[in-house]
Amino acid sequence: MIFPDISTLSARFTSRLRSEQVAAKLGAWLGVSFTVAFATGLFSHFVQHPPTWLLWPSRPVNLYRVTQGLHVIGGIATVPLLLAKLWAVYPKLWQWPPFRSVGHAVERLCVLLLVAGALFQLVTGVLNIAYVYPWPFGFLQTHYWTAYVVFGALVIHVTNEWAKVRRSLWTRVEIPERRRFLFTVAAACGVTALVTAGETVTPLRSLAVLAPRDPRVGPQGVPVNRSAAAAGVVADPDYRLQVTGAVRTPLSLTYTDLVRMPQHTVHLPIACVEGWSVECEWTGVRLRDLLRSAGVAPDAFVTVESLEQRGGYRSSEVRPPHWNDPLTLLALQLNGQPLRLDHGFPVRLIAPNRPGALQTKWIKEVRVA
Amino acid sequence: MRKVVHAAGAALIVLGLGGLAAEGVLLKWALWFGGLLVAHDALLAPGIVVAGTVIGRWPQSVRSGLIVAGTLLLATLPTVSALGRRADNPSILPLHYGVNVVIVLAAVALLAVADHLLTRKD
Numbered sequence: 001m002i003f004p005d006i007s008t009l010s011a012r013f014t015s016r017l018r019s020e021q022v023a024a025k026l027g028a029w030l031g032v033s034f035t036v037a038f039a040t041g042l043f044s045h046f047v048q049h050p051p052t053w054l055l056w057p058s059r060p061v062n063l064y065r066v067t068q069g070l071h072v073i074g075g076i077a078t079v080p081l082l083l084a085k086l087w088a089v090y091p092k093l094w095q096w097p098p099f100r101s102v103g104h105a106v107e108r109l110c111v112l113l114l115v116a117g118a119l120f121q122l123v124t125g126v127l128n129i130a131y132v133y134p135w136p137f138g139f140l141q142t143h144y145w146t147a148y149v150v151f152g153a154l155v156i157h158v159t160n161e162w163a164k165v166r167r168s169l170w171t172r173v174e175i176p177e178r179r180r181f182l183f184t185v186a187a188a189c190g191v192t193a194l195v196t197a198g199e200t201v202t203p204l205r206s207l208a209v210l211a212p213r214d215p216r217v218g219p220q221g222v223p224v225n226r227s228a229a230a231a232g233v234v235a236d237p238d239y240r241l242q243v244t245g246a247v248r249t250p251l252s253l254t255y256t257d258l259v260r261m262p263q264h265t266v267h268l269p270i271a272c273v274e275g276w277s278v279e280c281e282w283t284g285v286r287l288r289d290l291l292r293s294a295g296v297a298p299d300a301f302v303t304v305e306s307l308e309q310r311g312g313y314r315s316s317e318v319r320p321p322h323w324n325d326p327l328t329l330l331a332l333q334l335n336g337q338p339l340r341l342d343h344g345f346p347v348r349l350i351a352p353n354r355p356g357a358l359q360t361k362w363i364k365e366v367r368v369a
Numbered sequence: 370m371r372k373v374v375h376a377a378g379a380a381l382i383v384l385g386l387g388g389l390a391a392e393g394v395l396l397k398w399a400l401w402f403g404g405l406l407v408a409h410d411a412l413l414a415p416g417i418v419v420a421g422t423v424i425g426r427w428p429q430s431v432r433s434g435l436i437v438a439g440t441l442l443l444a445t446l447p448t449v450s451a452l453g454r455r456a457d458n459p460s461i462l463p464l465h466y467g468v469n470v471v472i473v474l475a476a477v478a479l480l481a482v483a484d485h486l487l488t489r490k491d
Contacts, residue, residue, distance in 0.1 A: 015421065076444050079444035080440030080441065084436075084440070087417060090414050090418070093410060093414075115406060116402050116403065116405060119405040119406060119409055123405055126444060126445075126446075126447050129447075130448040130451075131454075131461055132447050132450075132452045137398060141392045142398050145389045146385060146389070148388065149386060151381055152384070152385065153382060155378035156379070177429075184433040184437065187437055188441060191473075191477065192441050195441070195445070196445070210469055210473060213461070213463070217460050217463040218460030223460040230457050
């Protein structure tokens with residue numbers, strides 16, 4: 001076997017589908033997709049880790065559900081697109097000479113960061129939503145910081161390639177083979193979205209046959225992220241809910257006390273950071289009513305704390321826009337039944353426009369700062 | 370203008386790398402970052418090139434079907450493999466993914482056949 005001459009290797013790729021126009025069109029689609037993912041990802045990150053000055057609103061009710069659904073389903077559907085784009089430009093990897101100048105070397109380094117970063121984000125993302133974590137680092141931090149690397153490299157790449165994008169984007173693809181290829185890639189993205197989107201887009205749920213969640217499956221017909229067993233929580237017959245901190249009257253309430261307070265029923269989604277979501281009917285005590293009866297200033301920051309001993313989400317902060325919202329409940333019932341232990345019995349938080357990880361379960365204490 | 374955008378992009382890259390360094394995961398991250406690049410450039414892409422030389426003369430519809438099926442399979446592989454199942458929480462990965470993936474691939478195959486019959490030039 002004659003080893004191919006590497007200096008002529010890139011010329012040996014003969015498919016006519018690998019054209020500048022095809023690469024530019026796929027690139028433009030990818031640019032949109034990664035920009036949406038970056039924006040929705042940052043939104044999710046800062047909703048979960050808000051700086052002190054950020055009072056994000058409790059409305060629209062479904063905002064987080066929509067942005068995170070876009071992030072996750074859009075991410076899955078980008079896999080065919082990225083693979084097609086990398087296929088279309090693969091001969092460029094073997095261009096000879098590899099570096100024509102220092103500037104060219106820097107440009108290629110940026111492309112390396114972009115390609116590796118895009119692969120990293122999609123691979124870690126699709127594994128994470130399937131609850132597979134084979135890496136030796138935290139998903140959250142690395143997925144977050146890599147996003148900046150990818151988006152920075154993307155901005156530079158788009159600037160460098162802008163002339164080609166402009167040339168190709170608004171002109172019709174004349175060769176039928178190429179049109180067909182682009183259509184096939186779009187179809188692959190569409191089918192991928194179609195068989196997964198139903199885990200968050202309720203009307204499509206019967207089609208979500210390859211989604212990691214079915215929004216109808218779980219205790220009381222609702223999925224659960226962290227079970228009571230995993231959290232090490234058991235039902236406590238001597239349960240009391242404590243309202244403490246900067247209050248006029250500290251409260252200590254039994255489950256029966258809570259049931260006797262005015263009950264309200266709301267329809268709110270539980271929207272997980274992993275992309276699945278489902279709207280449920282919740283019944284319980286308005287957090288606002290509880291805090292007012294304890295005598296809390298309307299601009300106070302509140303922390304709800306779980307019976308869980310460990311775990312990053314054993315407590316969460318509820319800032320004024322959320323706890324003053326009449327839809328925010330300390331829920332006792334889910335879909336007309338008392339909460340099961342896996343859903344946070346005796347009491348859990350449910351608030352509008354809030355990631356599922358912050359809808360704290362098994363609440364034992366409401367602490368006012 | 371171009372320089373300003375380049376500087377902004379470079380600043381984002383530095384911010385990201387700085388963040389990873391501050392988390393103390395830069396080295397482990399770099400192994401995965403580079404590892405995935407190598408896995409794509411040295412394994413997956415050449416594999417596709419070889420596959421391309423085999424299917425290059427097959428009917429267009431079949432090739433389209435294979436592109437859809439292959440990329441769809443890669444995108445959903447972590448879910449279909451169901452490695453993340455846990456005994457304490459049956460609501461995670463609750464479906465029969467083996468059966469479902471066969472059904473989805475069969476539907477893609479049917480569409481490819483239909484496409485072939487409708488578009489072939491007699």
